[in-house]
Amino acid sequence: MKPTDHDQSWARLTAGARRAPRGTDVAAPFGFSTRVAALAFAAEGPMRSLLERFSLRAVGVASLLAVASVVVSYPVLTAHPVDDELIALEDPVAMLLEDGE
Amino acid sequence: MPDEPPFDVAGCLDRVRRRDQAAARELVDHLHPLVIRIVRSHLPRRVAEEDLAQDIFLKMFTRLEQYQGAVPFPHWVSRIAVTTCIDQLRAQKRRPEFRWADLSENEAEVLDAVMTNEKDVAANDAMAAHELVHKLLDQLKPDDRMVLQLLDMEQKTIAEIGELTGWNTSLIKVRAFRARRKLRSMFLELQQKERT
Numbered sequence: 001m002k003p004t005d006h007d008q009s010w011a012r013l014t015a016g017a018r019r020a021p022r023g024t025d026v027a028a029p030f031g032f033s034t035r036v037a038a039l040a041f042a043a044e045g046p047m048r049s050l051l052e053r054f055s056l057r058a059v060g061v062a063s064l065l066a067v068a069s070v071v072v073s074y075p076v077l078t079a080h081p082v083d084d085e086l087i088a089l090e091d092p093v094a095m096l097l098e099d100g101e
Numbered sequence: 102m103p104d105e106p107p108f109d110v111a112g113c114l115d116r117v118r119r120r121d122q123a124a125a126r127e128l129v130d131h132l133h134p135l136v137i138r139i140v141r142s143h144l145p146r147r148v149a150e151e152d153l154a155q156d157i158f159l160k161m162f163t164r165l166e167q168y169q170g171a172v173p174f175p176h177w178v179s180r181i182a183v184t185t186c187i188d189q190l191r192a193q194k195r196r197p198e199f200r201w202a203d204l205s206e207n208e209a210e211v212l213d214a215v216m217t218n219e220k221d222v223a224a225n226d227a228m229a230a231h232e233l234v235h236k237l238l239d240q241l242k243p244d245d246r247m248v249l250q251l252l253d254m255e256q257k258t259i260a261e262i263g264e265l266t267g268w269n270t271s272l273i274k275v276r277a278f279r280a281r282r283k284l285r286s287m288f289l290e291l292q293q294k295e296r297t
Contacts, residue, residue, distance in 0.1 A: 016222025
């Protein structure tokens with residue numbers, strides 16, 4: 001047998017193999033598409049929707065709290081303006097230094 | 102009886118993107134014949150065809166947002182199917198040794214016949230030849246096996262293989278060359294073993 005005859009052997013073998021009957025039943029088995037569709041949506045669905053839902057709610061709640069705190073604090077801030085002079089006079093470090101002298 | 106209207110892939114994909122499970126089921130049912138044929142051609146040992154088909158469909162749904170419509174949808178799915186089969190073949194690191202003793206009587210006769218005479222395989226030996234081809238292909242590296250399977254069993258062109266696998270022409274030719282060389286050495290080895 002010449003070395004190239006091995007290629008011929010392979011060619012004859014594959015030609016014979018191509019004539020083998022193929023599986024004719026190519027339709028999806030019962031329940032296959034339902035299972036695959038459910039798995040596909042289950043795999044990508046809850047994680048994304050949970051993240052979306054909670055992150056959007058968190059942004060909403062944080063915004064509301066920020067606005068409410070500004071509204072509640074505004075009258076207090078405007079009614080008692082900060083007295084810079086008083087703070088400067090009652091500086092505890094300055095007072096301690098004065099006592100030391 | 103009126104002809105069934107063609108399946109509206111684009112419409113179905115739109116519905117799937119809107120998370121319509123019924124559309125997803127229709128898509129799976131429509132593509133199952135295509136996917137299962139690819140799976141059956143490249144099915145690795147000890148892997149159930151239904152499991153592999155399921156993996157392919159799940160990958161398809163996961164990557165659906167990446168599909169831009171540049172190629173027909175069935176081509177895009179075929180590529181996912183072929184690459185998934187290659188990954189499965191690669192995962193099987195150990196390849197069983199090919200021995201005369203492991204062949205059925207019919208397979209051994211067919212192998213002996215193709216190696217010693219120039220007659221074609223008889224029609225009633227087609228199944229044995231099919232089994233034998235797969236046992237020989239199992240001896241090759243997964244990528245080389247895929248190329249030879251597509252070239253010699255499915256009679257695809259190099260361009261079609263490139264489309265299915267994403268490999269360039271040179272790479273496919275190199276893999277085919279390497280696979281044929283390995284096959285030649287296997288035939289030679291088998292001949293020597295048969296004589297001893």
